Amino acid sequence: MKNxxxxxxxxxxxxxxxxxxxxxxxxxxxxxxxxxxPTGSRMIVNEKGDFSGSVxxxxxxxxxxxxxxxxxxxxxxxxxxxxxxxxxxxxxxxLACGGEIAVYLEQIN
Amino acid sequence: xxxxxxxxIIKKKENKSEFAIITNLVTGNSEIFxxxxxxxxxxxxxxxxINSFYKLKKNGVIEDTDIFLENxxxxxxxxxxxxxxxxxxxxxxxxxxxxxxxxxxxxxxxATEQRFPNMKIINKWPDEAFKEIETDxxxxxxxxxxxxxxxxxxxQHAIKKKFYYIGALGSKKTHENRCERLKKSGFSDEQxxxxxxxxxxxxGGRAAPEIAxxxxxxxxxxxxxx
Numbered sequence: 001m002k003n004x005x006x007x008x009x010x011x012x013x014x015x016x017x018x019x020x021x022x023x024x025x026x027x028x029x030x031x032x033x034x035x036x037x038p039t040g041s042r043m044i045v046n047e048k049g050d051f052s053g054s055v056x057x058x059x060x061x062x063x064x065x066x067x068x069x070x071x072x073x074x075x076x077x078x079x080x081x082x083x084x085x086x087x088x089x090x091x092x093x094x095l096a097c098g099g100e101i102a103v104y105l106e107q108i109n
Numbered sequence: 110x111x112x113x114x115x116x117x118i119i120k121k122k123e124n125k126s127e128f129a130i131i132t133n134l135v136t137g138n139s140e141i142f143x144x145x146x147x148x149x150x151x152x153x154x155x156x157x158x159i160n161s162f163y164k165l166k167k168n169g170v171i172e173d174t175d176i177f178l179e180n181x182x183x184x185x186x187x188x189x190x191x192x193x194x195x196x197x198x199x200x201x202x203x204x205x206x207x208x209x210x211x212x213x214x215x216x217x218x219x220a221t222e223q224r225f226p227n228m229k230i231i232n233k234w235p236d237e238a239f240k241e242i243e244t245d246x247x248x249x250x251x252x253x254x255x256x257x258x259x260x261x262x263x264x265q266h267a268i269k270k271k272f273y274y275i276g277a278l279g280s281k282k283t284h285e286n287r288c289e290r291l292k293k294s295g296f297s298d299e300q301x302x303x304x305x306x307x308x309x310x311x312x313g314g315r316a317a318p319e320i321a322x323x324x325x326x327x328x329x330x331x332x333x334x335x
Contacts, residue, residue, distance in 0.1 A: 007207075011119055017112060025110060029134070029177045030170055040168035040179050078137035104177065106137060108110050 009053040013044045013108060021046040023108045024068035028055050028101055029080075035099035047072045055103050056083075068105055078106040110139050117141055125209070127183055129163050134175040142178070152176065184209040185332060186244060190235060190263040191253030192220035195278070198321035199251065200228055206329065208249075213238040215259065235263035249274035249328060251308065255283055261290060268300045274331045276308035276324060283307075305331075 013023050028041045036057035043053035043061065045068035055064055060083045071079050082102045110132075118141065121128050132139040133151040140149055142163065148156055155174050162171045168179045184207050189196050192214035203210050211229045214220035220230045231238040250267040252260040255278050264287070267275045277287060284306035291301050309323030310330070 010115060010122070014112075014115055014119055017115075027177070027179070038168070078134075080134060104132070104134060106110050106132075106139075108112055108115055 007042070009042045009044060012052055016044065016046055017108060021048075022072050024071060025106050025108055026055055026064050026068060027104050027106075029104045030102040031099060032101075033099035035101045037101075045069065056101065059083075060101070060103075064103060064105070071105055071107060076107070077109070078104065080104050114139055114141065122181065125183060128181050130179045130181075131159060132177045134170070134177055186211070186242065186248040187251060187328070188213060188242065188244070188248065188263070188267075189251045189253060190214070190260060191256075191278075192216075192225060192230065193253050194317040195253055195321050195324070197224060198318040199325060200225060202321060202325040206325065208328070211242055213263065214254070235259065235266060239263075239266050244270050244272065246271040246273055248272045249331075250276070251324060251328070252277040255279040257287070257290060261287070261294075264291065264304065265294065265296070268296060268303065273335050274305070274328055275303055276305040276327065278308050278320075278324075279306060281307060 013025060016023050024045045026043045026045065028037055028039050031039055036059065037055060041055050043051055043055050043064065045051045045065050047069060049065050049069050051061065051065050054061060063083070067079065067081055080102060082100065084100045118130060121141065129142040130139055131142045131152055136151050138149070138151045140152065142148070142159060144163070148159065152159060155171065155176050158171050158174055159176060159178065162178050163180065166180050166182050170177050187203060187208045187210045189199060189210060189212045192212050196212055200210055200212070211231060212220060212225055213231045213233065213235055215232065215234045217232055220232050222230070231241060248270065250263060250272050252263055254260050260277060264275065264277060277284065279287065287306065288301050305327060308327070309320060310327045312319060312323045314320070
């Protein structure tokens, strides 16, 4: 829906932190063309690569998880990543739908 | 994002107050924005842009800046009249769709805490109950009792307050009778035609969860037409 009071991803992030997990928040900040999820969509990732929520229809989540684990390891506070249209090679990460998205990753500290 | 900011956001969400989260994509700092609030040093030079983007009630990176803004808009109020079986399923569907539901039913044996846990239940007749709920053209009504004594006053209230969605359960015949009664009470055809009756989109099923799904589907469709 248009509003997001009931999306519980931030609450979940807080619960993860309470149990001493490191949490990176990934947010879709821009979209171009037909993107699977709208701006503001979120997922959270911990240092082990466990995740909740989504930033696409499953197309780029694996790459986002890798990047999130990466910034925890390198102790970077934030990072912006972009995903473009994938070609047809089966295992490449990209958006088969033809859209582009920018995702902002930030550690909660 | 700082943990302190995250906790503040969660609290604001619980209070259902409108706000936005603003993030400076260059410095990585974020804070809560509310109408009229003065901004921190990472944001103050974009005060005008932030204020005008906030009014659009959209999420996005503000043009010509590196500020990302996410708006939290108050949930839509949905008033369900009749704490019947269908209502129990409606409440479940609605909770994941960000509608704020209140259930009205003067019949105490229907509207119990046990049947509707964690739900705002008003055990009063609609005329009395609506004194407790602030409603406007951003509200929706789902009338489920098909008892004129209970449904009709609620429908009349919703029409007068120009609810964007009004639906009433009942067969075609029940609905015809309902329209007749409203006409006799002085409502115009245009006003009466705003009622979705029989309620819901045609899915085919008649089980309580199926009817609830058909109602919620219609409500979502009408919400996006607003």
